[in-house]
Amino acid sequence: MRARWASRGPLPWPGFVTVWRSAFVIAILLVSGGLAVTIDTSQGPFVILATTTSTRDSGLLDYLLPSFSQDTGTGIRYVAVGTGLALDMGRRGDADVVLVHAPPSEAVFMDEGHGLCRSPVMRNQFIVVGPPSDPAGVRNLENATVAFARIRAQQALFVSRGDNSGTHQMEKAIWSWVGYTPDPLRDSWYREAGQGMGATLKLVSELGAYTLTDDGTFLVLRAGLELDVHITNDPPLQNFYSVIPVNSERHPAVMKDGALAFARWIVSARGQALIGNYTIAGEQPFHPMGEDRC
Amino acid sequence: MGWESEILQIVGISVLVAGTSTLLGSLLGIPLGALVALRPFRGRNFVRTLAFTFYGFPPVLAGLLVFLLLSNAGPLGVLGWLFTPLGMVLAQTLLVTPIVMGLTISAMMSVEKRLRETALALGADERQWRVTAVHEARIGVASAVMVGFGRAISEVGAVLIVGGNIRGHTRVLTTAIVLETAQANYVAATVYGVILFAIAFLFFAILQRIQERVFS
Numbered sequence: 001m002r003a004r005w006a007s008r009g010p011l012p013w014p015g016f017v018t019v020w021r022s023a024f025v026i027a028i029l030l031v032s033g034g035l036a037v038t039i040d041t042s043q044g045p046f047v048i049l050a051t052t053t054s055t056r057d058s059g060l061l062d063y064l065l066p067s068f069s070q071d072t073g074t075g076i077r078y079v080a081v082g083t084g085l086a087l088d089m090g091r092r093g094d095a096d097v098v099l100v101h102a103p104p105s106e107a108v109f110m111d112e113g114h115g116l117c118r119s120p121v122m123r124n125q126f127i128v129v130g131p132p133s134d135p136a137g138v139r140n141l142e143n144a145t146v147a148f149a150r151i152r153a154q155q156a157l158f159v160s161r162g163d164n165s166g167t168h169q170m171e172k173a174i175w176s177w178v179g180y181t182p183d184p185l186r187d188s189w190y191r192e193a194g195q196g197m198g199a200t201l202k203l204v205s206e207l208g209a210y211t212l213t214d215d216g217t218f219l220v221l222r223a224g225l226e227l228d229v230h231i232t233n234d235p236p237l238q239n240f241y242s243v244i245p246v247n248s249e250r251h252p253a254v255m256k257d258g259a260l261a262f263a264r265w266i267v268s269a270r271g272q273a274l275i276g277n278y279t280i281a282g283e284q285p286f287h288p289m290g291e292d293r294c
Numbered sequence: 295m296g297w298e299s300e301i302l303q304i305v306g307i308s309v310l311v312a313g314t315s316t317l318l319g320s321l322l323g324i325p326l327g328a329l330v331a332l333r334p335f336r337g338r339n340f341v342r343t344l345a346f347t348f349y350g351f352p353p354v355l356a357g358l359l360v361f362l363l364l365s366n367a368g369p370l371g372v373l374g375w376l377f378t379p380l381g382m383v384l385a386q387t388l389l390v391t392p393i394v395m396g397l398t399i400s401a402m403m404s405v406e407k408r409l410r411e412t413a414l415a416l417g418a419d420e421r422q423w424r425v426t427a428v429h430e431a432r433i434g435v436a437s438a439v440m441v442g443f444g445r446a447i448s449e450v451g452a453v454l455i456v457g458g459n460i461r462g463h464t465r466v467l468t469t470a471i472v473l474e475t476a477q478a479n480y481v482a483a484t485v486y487g488v489i490l491f492a493i494a495f496l497f498f499a500i501l502q503r504i505q506e507r508v509f510s
Binding site for chain 1: 475
C-alpha cells in the first residue's frame with residue numbers, strides 16, 4: 001500500500017502515513033486507558049445519600065460519614081442540594097436514602113409511597129443575625145416575628161435567601177406571622193440574594209443587613225463576619241431533620257440494605273453520640289433526637 | 295485525608311474526565327468533520343451550521359439532558375452512570391464533539407480549496423487526497439482539539455448536574471470553585487481557579503510543542 005502511494009502520490013515524506021497511523025493508535029490507547037480508569041472509579045457498591053446543604057456546610061457529614069463506613073463496611077457518598085431537590089432525587093430513585101428537614105414535604109413523600117420509613121434524627125435552629133450596631137433595635141426582643149415586624153417598621157436592610165430553600169421557606173413563614181409579604185421590587189429595604197447560606201451571610205455582613213440563618217452555617221463562618229446573633233431559642237424556629245430510605249419496591253435500582261443500614265445507624269446510640277459530640281467553635285449546632293422507626 | 299491529597303484527587307478527576315472526553319470527542323469529531331468537509335453532499339451547509347450552533351449549547355442544558363437520560367427514572371437508568379465519572383465523560387463528550395467537528399470542517403475546507411486541484415493534478419487518487427488534506431489541515435485540527443479541551447476542563451454546568459459534586463469521587467476543579475464560593479471560602483475558590491488555569495496552560499503548551507515538533 002505504502003509502496004503504491006509512494007510511487008504515485010504527492011505525499012509529503014516517506015513515513016507520512018506511519019506518523020498519522022501511530023497518532024491514531026496513541027489516541028485510541030489514551031482513550032481506552034482513560035475510559036478504563038473512569039469505569040473503574042465509577043464502580044463499587046456505595047450508598048447515595050441526598051441531603052441538604054446545611055449538613056454539608058456545617059461540616060457534619062464529613063465528620064459523620066467516615067464512621068458509618070468504618071462501622072458497617074458500607075461505602076457512602078452524598079449529594080448536597082436543596083431540600084426539594086433532595087426529595088426529588090429520592091422520588092426518581094437516584095438516591096438510596098435522604099436526610100432532609102422539611103416535615104410537610106416529607107409527609108407528602110411518604111404518602112406517595114417513595115419512602116420505606118421515616119425516622120427523626122436531630123434538630124437545629126434558625127436564628128436572626130444582624131449588625132452589632134443593631135439599627136432596627138431587635139436585640140433581645142421576645143421572638144423572630146416581633147423582630148421581623150420591627151425590621152420592617154424601621155426599614156432596616158434585610159437580605160433574603162430568595163432561593164426557595166428550607167431557610168427561605170422558614171423566613172416566608174415568619175413574614176406570614178408578621179402579616180406582611182415583602183416585595184423586593186417595592187420594598188427597597190428587602191433584597192434577595194439568590195445564593196447559598198454561606199455566600200448570603202458574607203453579603204449580609206458587608207451590607208450591614210439582617211437575615212435569617214441556620215445556626216450551624218453561622219457558627220462555621222462566624223469568625224469572618226461582622227454579625228451578632230439577635231434572636232435565638234425561638235421555639236417555632238426549630239428545624240427538624242429526618243432520614244428516609246427510598247422504597248426499593250418502587251425503585252428497584254435502590255440499594256435497600258445499605259440505605260436501611262444508614263437509616264438505622266444514624267439514629268443508633270453510636271450515631272447519635274457522634275452528632276451530640278459535634279461542635280463548631282465550642283458550640284453544638286445539632287441536637288440528637290433520634291428514634292428508630294425503620 | 296489531608297488537603298494536599300484532596301486537591302490532587304480533584305485535579306486528577308478533572309484531568310481524567312476532561313481528557314477522556316476530549317479524546318473521545320476528537321476521535322468522533324475529526325473523522326466526522328473530515329467527512330463533511332471533503333465530501334460534497336446535499337445539506338452539507340446545514341450540517342456545518344448545526345455544528346457551529348452547538349458551540350453555543352449551554353453546558354447546563356447538556357447536563358440536564360444527560361441527567362434525565364441517566365436518572366433511574368430515565369431510559370438509561372439501568373447503567374447506573376448517574377453521579378459517576380463515566381456519566382460526566384458522556385456529558386462532556388456531547389459538548390466537545392460538535393466543537394472539534396465544526397473547527398475541523400473549517401480547517402479542512404480552507405485547505406480543500408487550495409490543494410485539491412494541485413493534488414489531483416499531481417496524480418493523487420481520492421483516498422490519498424483525503425489523507426493529505428487531514429495532514430495539511432493539521433494545525434487547525436490540533437487547535438480544534440485544544441478548544442475542545444478548553445471547553446471540557448472549564449465547564450461547570452454539566453459535571454455539576456451529572457456528577458453531583460461528590461467529594462473524592464465526582465468533584466472537579468470547577469465544581470469545587472462553585473462549592474467554595476457558595477460557602478464564601480473565596481481564598482480556596484481562587485486557589486482552585488489558579489490551578490485550573492495552570493493545568494490549561496500546561497496542556498496547551500505541551501500540545502503546541504507537539505504541533506511544532508511532530509507536525510511541522
